[in-house]
Amino acid sequence: MNNFMFDFDGTLADSGTVVTVATQKAFIKNNLPAPTKQQVLDYMGLPIETFFPMLAPLAPQKVLHQLYDDFRIFCAQNEDAGTKFFDGVIPTLKQLHANGKDLFILSSNSSATIYHHLKRFKIDQLFTEVVGSDMVKNFKPNPESVNRVVHDFNLNRQQSVMIGDARYDLQMGKNAAVKTCGATWGAFNIDSLKQEQPTYLIHQPQQLLNF
Structure with a gap:
């Protein structure tokens, strides 16, 4: 090769812990049930724009976009220490x-x-x-x-x-x-x-x- x-x-x-915690915090902040660690890790490899709608299939687009923003904020707070x-x-x-x-x-x-x-x-x-x-x-x-x-x-x-x-x-x-x-x-x-x-x-x- x-x-x-x-x-x-x-x-x-x-970086799995950073992604998992940021995802769970973002969902809780937006009054959605937090996915389990296993659910998040199984979707890792896909962008959040693909797997967040799978975890919150009834969420409107406005909420999804807020989820994406909140996730990135929570990731940024911990990514250096956790990656x-x-x-x-x-x-x-x-x-x-x-x-x-x-x-x-x-x-x-x-x-x-x-x-x-x-x-x-x-x-x-x-x-x-x-x-x-x-x-x-x-x-x-x-x-x-x-x-x-x-x-x-x-x-x-x-x-x-x-x-x-x-x-x-x-x-x-x-x-x-x-x-x-x-x-x-x-x-x-x-x-x-x-x-x-x-x-x-x-x-x-x-x-x-x-x-």
Whole structure:
């Protein structure tokens, strides 16, 4: 593999607690039943614009937009303290970059938030491109993000792999005809990864160096 496409939350960064707490606080603030931790984690990998309406199917658009705003405020209050990279991720990224591989992030998070954390840990220079949910019209599992970087950087799909902790990441990769890799170290539901029959299933970031 020459081109490594990563999901961010749950794959590179451990941010599940931040997302869960922010979601629950936003729902409570808007007088809606707070979803369980399990419900939130199962939807991680999708943007909030996709999964909040699933958690609150009767909420009017005005309430949903307030939910989105409140969620982002609560996330911002705790994201630095609550977001860290999984063990082994940063050394692996640095080695892949040193080996001449192109690294990308394709995430349901915003590009500004992702760059904020990359700069916090001084690894932003490792990535060729970051595509956040604010940069596409169609969210995972739609292949738009993958197709965008394939087109922009003239990538060979057979030498490209989409790596993620959620089934939506693998579905997106398959929909774009690139290789797929399930990352179990941050996955909420490993069985759902296996059901997607990814090209690879790995349990430690360092295994990427063998691709």
